[in-house]
Each structure stands twice: as structure tokens, then as C-alpha cells.
Amino acid sequence: MRIILCGFGVVAQSLAKLLDSRSEDLYAQYGIKPRIVGVFDSSGSAVESSGIDLSKLIAIKKKNGSIKNYSNVKNRMSGVEMINNLDAEVLIETTVSNYKDAEPGMSHITDAIKRGMHVISVNKGPLALAFPSLMELAIYNNVLLRFSGTVGGGTPILDYGKNSLRGERITSFKGILNGTTNYILTNMANGMSFDAALKDAKSKGYVEADESLDLDGLDAAAKLVILANWIMDMKVTLPDIQCTGIRNVTSDDIKNAAKNKCAIKLIASCNKDLVVGPKQISLDDPVCVNGTLNAIAYTSEHSGTQIIIGAGAGGIETASSILRDLLDIRKEISID
Amino acid sequence: MRIILCGFGVVAQSLAKLLDSRSEDLYAQYGIKPRIVGVFDSSGSAVESSGIDLSKLIAIKKKNGSIKNYSNVKNRMSGVEMINNLDAEVLIETTVSNYKDAEPGMSHITDAIKRGMHVISVNKGPLALAFPSLMELAIYNNVLLRFSGTVGGGTPILDYGKNSLRGERITSFKGILNGTTNYILTNMANGMSFDAALKDAKSKGYVEADESLDLDGLDAAAKLVILANWIMDMKVTLPDIQCTGIRNVTSDDIKNAAKNKCAIKLIASCNKDLVVGPKQISLDDPVCVNGTLNAIAYTSEHSGTQIIIGAGAGGIETASSILRDLLDIRKEISID
Numbered sequence: 001m002r003i004i005l006c007g008f009g010v011v012a013q014s015l016a017k018l019l020d021s022r023s024e025d026l027y028a029q030y031g032i033k034p035r036i037v038g039v040f041d042s043s044g045s046a047v048e049s050s051g052i053d054l055s056k057l058i059a060i061k062k063k064n065g066s067i068k069n070y071s072n073v074k075n076r077m078s079g080v081e082m083i084n085n086l087d088a089e090v091l092i093e094t095t096v097s098n099y100k101d102a103e104p105g106m107s108h109i110t111d112a113i114k115r116g117m118h119v120i121s122v123n124k125g126p127l128a129l130a131f132p133s134l135m136e137l138a139i140y141n142n143v144l145l146r147f148s149g150t151v152g153g154g155t156p157i158l159d160y161g162k163n164s165l166r167g168e169r170i171t172s173f174k175g176i177l178n179g180t181t182n183y184i185l186t187n188m189a190n191g192m193s194f195d196a197a198l199k200d201a202k203s204k205g206y207v208e209a210d211e212s213l214d215l216d217g218l219d220a221a222a223k224l225v226i227l228a229n230w231i232m233d234m235k236v237t238l239p240d241i242q243c244t245g246i247r248n249v250t251s252d253d254i255k256n257a258a259k260n261k262c263a264i265k266l267i268a269s270c271n272k273d274l275v276v277g278p279k280q281i282s283l284d285d286p287v288c289v290n291g292t293l294n295a296i297a298y299t300s301e302h303s304g305t306q307i308i309i310g311a312g313a314g315g316i317e318t319a320s321s322i323l324r325d326l327l328d329i330r331k332e333i334s335i336d
Numbered sequence: 337m338r339i340i341l342c343g344f345g346v347v348a349q350s351l352a353k354l355l356d357s358r359s360e361d362l363y364a365q366y367g368i369k370p371r372i373v374g375v376f377d378s379s380g381s382a383v384e385s386s387g388i389d390l391s392k393l394i395a396i397k398k399k400n401g402s403i404k405n406y407s408n409v410k411n412r413m414s415g416v417e418m419i420n421n422l423d424a425e426v427l428i429e430t431t432v433s434n435y436k437d438a439e440p441g442m443s444h445i446t447d448a449i450k451r452g453m454h455v456i457s458v459n460k461g462p463l464a465l466a467f468p469s470l471m472e473l474a475i476y477n478n479v480l481l482r483f484s485g486t487v488g489g490g491t492p493i494l495d496y497g498k499n500s501l502r503g504e505r506i507t508s509f510k511g512i513l514n515g516t517t518n519y520i521l522t523n524m525a526n527g528m529s530f531d532a533a534l535k536d537a538k539s540k541g542y543v544e545a546d547e548s549l550d551l552d553g554l555d556a557a558a559k560l561v562i563l564a565n566w567i568m569d570m571k572v573t574l575p576d577i578q579c580t581g582i583r584n585v586t587s588d589d590i591k592n593a594a595k596n597k598c599a600i601k602l603i604a605s606c607n608k609d610l611v612v613g614p615k616q617i618s619l620d621d622p623v624c625v626n627g628t629l630n631a632i633a634y635t636s637e638h639s640g641t642q643i644i645i646g647a648g649a650g651g652i653e654t655a656s657s658i659l660r661d662l663l664d665i666r667k668e669i670s671i672d
Contacts, residue, residue, distance in 0.1 A: 018638065030503070154639030156500040164492040164500055167366070167659040286629070286645045289622055302354065302656035303490030303646070309622045310642035320638035323503040 014315035044068025128222035154317025155310030175296030350651035380404025490653025491646030511632030552581035
């Protein structure tokens with residue numbers, strides 16, 4: 001299985017380590033031998049058709065902050081050139097989410113699909129802006145588009161709703177889909193001001209470079225788009241979400257909630273309407289988790305309400321979700 | 337798909353209603369047309385090779401407390417005779433769990449497997465006493481043995497551990513697997529004595545006819561056996577579980593736990609040893625759910641700890657898990 005890797009940040013490096021450390025086991029257990037034949041990020045690119053030496057690449061990135069010195073050959077191939085010229089079966093897209101035009105991820109994904117590659121994206125931007133049309137494009141080109149890591153990081157929230165409840169009808173769901181705002185609101189419930197809580201979250205590296213993605217609810221809204229399309233078969237994109245962030249949540253709001261034995265959480269919900277916004281929820285509700293945890297409650301027709309809780313992010317966790325997608329693609333290829 | 341149904345209690349009747357109400361939708365969506373051709377319970381049996389009229393059967397059971405008057409023909413076929421003579425592809429075993437010799441469920445299951453039928457069991461007894469050998473028998477006879485409803489009722493706890501985390505290694509797990517003892521312990525945490533809490537649970541119909549199955553931890557231990565075999569590939573049976581029930585938990589124990597911001601819960605855990613017993617767990621731990629809820633925390637190598645929470649029992653919930661198993665079997669048959 002020949003793979004092109006777009007981006008070489010935390011998640012991509014975790015994936016490289018994971019594939020490297022488990023190569024024998026993956027072959028023995030699943031008959032899968034992933035070879036990354038091309039990697040590019042904003043700083044440069046590396047190509048090796050027999051498979052890149054991943055530990056060497058990680059060491060070079062660590063030393064130079066860039067991957068361009070992987071080989072002596074001056075490799076000037078851009079990302080788009082790589083996707084359009086290299087032989088590969090799978091594209092893994094890990095560049096940063098952008099909710100304006102979703103570039104450069106959008107071009108990576110559409111170019112790869114048109115060339116007949118299966119695509120795994122942990123970049124939420126293209127899916128948030130164009131889920132229905134990307135899925136249509138993938139089906140038309142007879143390839144798989146997978147994105148397990150976009151919601152819940154390593155926690156298989158999408159897979160649970162799609163597969164574990166087969167035969168069931170999910171009628172609604174609600175959840176905490178953004179760990180950063182949950183961390184800030186938890187801090188505030190423990191007595192911190194919004195500003196102090198935000199500062200603490202930043203010092204721990206929990207806040208996106210563009211803090212608006214967390215604080216204004218965009219990240220949660222993007223995840224809600226993906227869930228609504230994948231689990232509920234809705235054809236929606238980001239503008240369909242009614243979205244409010246947490247900037248206007250005050251310490252008084254939180255104290256008032258506590259009086260009602262409630263906490264204020266940024267809740268994404270799908271129940272006729274698609275809404276992201278701060279809501280009071282009971283401390284007894286299992287969805288009411290603290291810290292950076294994510295939680296989702298699926299309500300189904302016959303099996304009641306079921307809650308899944310887990311870390312919603314993290315390099316190695318998200319890398320493990322990419323591996324799950326790779327195994328799905330491997331299975332699909334072998335059935336064909 | 338021709339089905340024999342063993343037992344016609346709450347779960348089996350819920351299944352009959354579910355299949356009846358969703359027959360068109362199941363055919364349209366999944367290409368599955370389940371026909372129950374034989375039903376038996378301790379009171380009698382009903383047979384109809386073109387498919388039993390399920391609403392009629394439910395009405396007769398309600399009116400007479402027995403299914404034997406379904407047809408005018410005097411039908412004296414016993415369960416074992418039915419399994420050994422009727423043409424069917426699937427056996428669904430719903431008789432009462434028994435942890436002494438697992439009969440009559442054990443004979444139903446082994447006879448059906450030997451005749452080449454796929455088996456769905458919501459009866460935990462045979463699996464608790466003989467999981468490894470039953471699985472071996474099923475593999476040898478090239479049939480599927482499924483049991484989603486035995487753990488978590490309608491909450492797909494087994495499926496999550498087995499399938500949603502594919503590519504991952506689950507290293508340990510712990511959980512609340514028995515809703516009845518959770519309800520009693522929750523009552524005690526709210527100030528009731530053990531006896532009053534038990535009485536309340538009985539009045540709500542939460543306690544098994546043989547209360548020892550709940551109170552002495554046998555039900556939780558049986559579920560732990562099933563999880564250990566299915567998720568961790570261990571070859572274990574009921575005697576391998578170190579099991580303590582909740583009869584000796586006092587109100588003082590619970591008050592002391594509360595002082596540590598903990599609750600006492602009957603925890604089933606797999607971490608080298610397989611143990612069921614009352615334990616203090618932190619009120620902040622998402623596994624610490626109240627009422628009749630079940631919860632399990634899977635700890636995995638790369639994706640962190642993930643918690644699933646849901647109703648652990650209920651007729652319609654468990655029936656929905658049987659439907660999931662039927663869909664799996666349908667899929668398997670169509671691939672063959």
C-alpha cells in the first residue's frame with residue numbers, strides 16, 4: 001500500500017512513528033504493509049518510491065524544522081505535483097483546518113480522488129465546507145473517503161454511530177466535541193476567570209493557533225457537520241449550523257448553573273436543528289465530563305441513549321484513527 | 337432466513353414485535369426477511385414453516401400465559417425435537433441464564449451448531465461456563481455464534497471493543513456491568529439501607545428471580561467471562577473469576593467512600609486478573625454512573641481510555657442487539 005502524506009505536523013509524525021513501530025505486527029495481523037512514498041509540508045518535500053525511512057525523516061524534521069533535507073537530491077516537487085505524478089493508492093491529508101476556503105487540503109483531496117486514490121483526512125476544513133460534494137466525488141470515482149480522526153481524535157465516535165448501531169435508527173445526538181472549550185469551562189467552574197482559564201489552556205498547548213476556531217465554536221460546528229452527514233445522512237455544510245461560542249459565558253452564568261446542579265458546556269446537538277452553543281446540563285448527565293474530554297450521547301429508537309467518552313485529540317490518538325481507516329481501505333481493496 | 341426461537345419471555349416477545357413492526361424496512365434496507373418458523377418455551381411450542389404470525393402469537397401468550405394454543409393441531413414437539421427436525425438457518429436462544437449446568441440453553445446451542453445453524457444467544461449461562469469450547473464448536477461447524485445482547489443489553493459494548501478499535505490493542509478494561517446492583521448501591525448512596533434498597537429494586541422488577549445472580553456478582557462475572565474471551569482472546573470460564581458480591585457493603589462503607597469523593601460500585605475488571613467486587617471509585621471518573629446504567633472503560637495502547645455508557649438491560653434494547661447479530665449473520669451468509 002503506497003501512501004502520500006500531506007503535512008508533517010504532530011499527527012503525521014505520530015502516524016510515522018506508529019507505522020514504523022508496528023510494521024511487523026501490521027503485516028502479520030492484517031496483511032498490510034504501508035509504505036509512505038511521498039511526504040510534503042509547507043517547508044518542502046521528500047520522495048522515495050521504495051518507501052521513506054520514517055525514523056530518518058522524523059530525525060531530520062526535528063533537527064532542521066523541515067523535511068527538505070531528507071535526500072541529497074534537490075527535490076522541488078510541490079504537493080500538488082506529487083499528488084498528480086506519484087504512484088500511490090492512498091492519500092493522507094493532515095494539513096491545518098481552514099474554514100474559509102479549506103485550502104490547501106481541499107485541492108489535495110479532490111486531486112487525489114480524481115486520480116483514483118482513496119483518501120483519509122484528519123483535516124476538517126474540506127469536510128466542513130463540502131462534505132456532500134466530496135462524498136459524491138469519491139463515490140463517482142469509486143474510492144473511499146475516510147475521516148475517523150476528525151471527530152473524537154482516537155475515540156471512534158463516528159464509527160460507533162455508523163456501524164456499532166447498525167439496524168438501529170439514531171434519532172438525535174448531543175455532545176461536547178471540543179476539548180479546549182471544555183477545559184476552559186471546567187477551569188471557570190473551578191473559580192477561574194475566562195481570561196485566566198484561556199491563558200492556562202494556551203500555556204498547555206490546547207488552543208489552536210487561530211483561537212477563534214475553538215472559542216467561537218467553529219471546530220465544534222465542523223465536527224457537527226461531519227456527524228450530521230455521516231450518521232444522519234443529512235446533506236449539510238458549515239453555514240447550516242447555528243453556532244455560538246463561549247466568549248460571552250461569564251463566571252456568574254457558571255455560578256447560576258451550579259445552583260441548579262448544572263454546568264455550562266459548549267454543546268453540539270442534532271435534533272431537527274443543528275446547533276452549537278453554551279448550554280446548562282445537569283451534573284448527573286453522563287455527557288457532563290470535565291477537562292479536555294469529549295463526550296457524545298446518541299439517542300436511538302430501540303437501544304436507548306448511549307454515551308461515549310474519550311480524549312478528543314492528541315497526536316498518537318489521532319494517528320491510531322488513521323490506522324483504523326487504513327485497515328478499512330485495505331479490507332475494501334481486498335474484497336474488490 | 338428461517339429462525340427457531342427458544343424461550344418466549346420479555347426479550348423474545350420484544351424481538352417478535354420488533355421484527356413484525358420493521359419487516360418492510362428490514363427487507364428494503366438490508367435485504368433480510370426473518371421468518372420465525374418455530375418457537376418453544378417451558379409451556380409449549382408453535383410451529384409454522386411459512387412463518388409464525390407474530391402478533392397472533394403475542395396475543396395468545398398474553399391471553400393464556402402460554403403459546404401452545406397457537407394452532408389447533410396438537411403440537412407436542414419439544415424444544416430439542418424442534419432443533420433437530422425443523423429446517424432453519426438461525427437459532428435464537430433466550431431462555432433463562434443458569435450458572436450450574438447452563439441447561440437447557442447449552443443443549444439448544446450445541447444441537448443447533450452441530451446441525452449447521454448460526455446461533456444468537458442472549459442467555460449468558462452457556463457462554464459463562466463454556467465460551468472457549470462453544471466457540472471452537474462453532475468454528476469447526478463453520479457457523480457464527482453471536483451474543484451481543486449478553487453484555488450491555490442494547491449498548492454495543494462487545495462490538496465496540498472488538499470492532500470499533502480495530503488496529504488497536506486493548507490493554508485492560510473495567511466497568512459496571514450489572515444494573516441491579518448499581519441501582520441498589522445508588523439507593524444506598526442516597527441514604528437507604530441495603531434491605532430497603534433491595535426491596536425498592538425488587539418492586540421495580542430489576543432483580544432476577546434468583547437474587548443471588550445479581551447480589552453475589554454472578555451476572556457481572558458471566559459478562560466478564562464473555563468480554564475476556566471476545567475482546568482479550570483469553571480462554572476462561574466462570575471459575576476463573578475472583579468474584580465478590582455486594583451483600584457485605586454497609587452504609588458506613590458508602591459514607592466513608594463519600595468522604596473521599598468516591599462511590600462504591602460493583603466493578604468488573606480485567607487487568608492481568610479477572611475480578612468482580614465492590615470498589616471505591618472517584619465521583620469524577622466517567623465510569624461512576626448511577627441508577628441502573630452500565631458503563632465500561634476500555635484502556636487502549638494508543639487511543640487512551642474510552643468509556644461507553646448505556647442502559648444495560650431492557651426487552652426492546654436487548655431485542656435490538658439480536659437484530660444486529662441477525663444482520664451480521666445475513667452479511668456473512670451473503671459473502672459465502
